Amino acid sequence: MKALKTGVVMKKKYPTLMHEWFEEVWNRRNAGTIERLLAADAIVHGITDESGKELRGPKAFKRFHSRFLNAFPNLSVEVEDTVSDGDQIAARCVVRGKHDGDGLGFKATEKEIAFTGMCIARVKNGKIIEAWNNFDFLTMHTQLGSLKLLSQ
Amino acid sequence: MPAPWNHEWLEATVKSTGQTADALEALLPAFFDRGSKGG
Numbered sequence: 001m002k003a004l005k006t007g008v009v010m011k012k013k014y015p016t017l018m019h020e021w022f023e024e025v026w027n028r029r030n031a032g033t034i035e036r037l038l039a040a041d042a043i044v045h046g047i048t049d050e051s052g053k054e055l056r057g058p059k060a061f062k063r064f065h066s067r068f069l070n071a072f073p074n075l076s077v078e079v080e081d082t083v084s085d086g087d088q089i090a091a092r093c094v095v096r097g098k099h100d101g102d103g104l105g106f107k108a109t110e111k112e113i114a115f116t117g118m119c120i121a122r123v124k125n126g127k128i129i130e131a132w133n134n135f136d137f138l139t140m141h142t143q144l145g146s147l148k149l150l151s152q
Numbered sequence: 153m154p155a156p157w158n159h160e161w162l163e164a165t166v167k168s169t170g171q172t173a174d175a176l177e178a179l180l181p182a183f184f185d186r187g188s189k190g191g
Contacts, residue, residue, distance in 0.1 A: 050160070052153040068157060105159030137156040138165075142180050146162050151173035 016082045017123060018091035026077040031065060034058045039127040046119075046133030070103030072113070090120045095135065099144055106149055115139040 014020035017037065024033035035058045038044075044055035047064055055061050069075060075097035083090045096114045117135030121128045141147065154160035166173050 047157070048153075048155045050155055050158065052155065052161075064155075064157075104157065135156075137161070138180075140157070141162050146159065147166065147173045147177040147180070149159075150163055150166055151177070 016084065016089060016091075017126070017128070018082050018089050018119070018121065019079050021121075021128070022077040022079050022091070022093060025065065026075060029069060031062055034061050034065065037127055039124070039129045042128055043130045044133065045131065046135070067103040070101040071099060071108070072097030072103075073100050074098050087124065088120055088122050090118060093117050093119065093135075095140075104144075104146075106146070109144050111144050113140050113143045115143070 014023065021033070021037055024030045025037075038058045038061055040057055042057055042061075044061060047055055047061075049055060049060060049063070055064060075095065078094045078096070079091050080094060081092045094114060094116055097112070099109045099111050099113060101108050115136040116139075117133065119131055119133045119135075121131040123129065154164060166176060169176065171179075
């Protein structure tokens, strides 16, 4: 909370930066928030581009954001818990959605997905400068029946 | 290694196990029942 000179106390819209990130970037599809909260030279581990390189900076993250939302247009991310220590914050999340687009590299299966993930972010001057993601994409692929698609 | 969220990653992962996709499909439910379920 922040006290104004008038004595009015303003409540923060989000309890933590992680709540703001997942709500604005993923649930509200506000791509502008990516530039606001992710530093220009940020390193994002655990989520890679098509060639397997870790994402660096807002531009690379926006490409992933766009492709993933193309695959799951109704995607939602629920932050179940956060823990912070010094300049780092960790979030425990659940990702839900329906596979309605071909952004994963194969046709939409119309299947529902729900998988968990965790992210630890290092923050400086209100921006994420490095993040380590561990999201259960294998469960996601299993729920989509992706293995069956490979064997066809 | 391609991105973990896309089709190419899954294909490479299956190949790296030396198993067929069908064999892995049969194994995975038991693995996930041990506590990796979403939600």
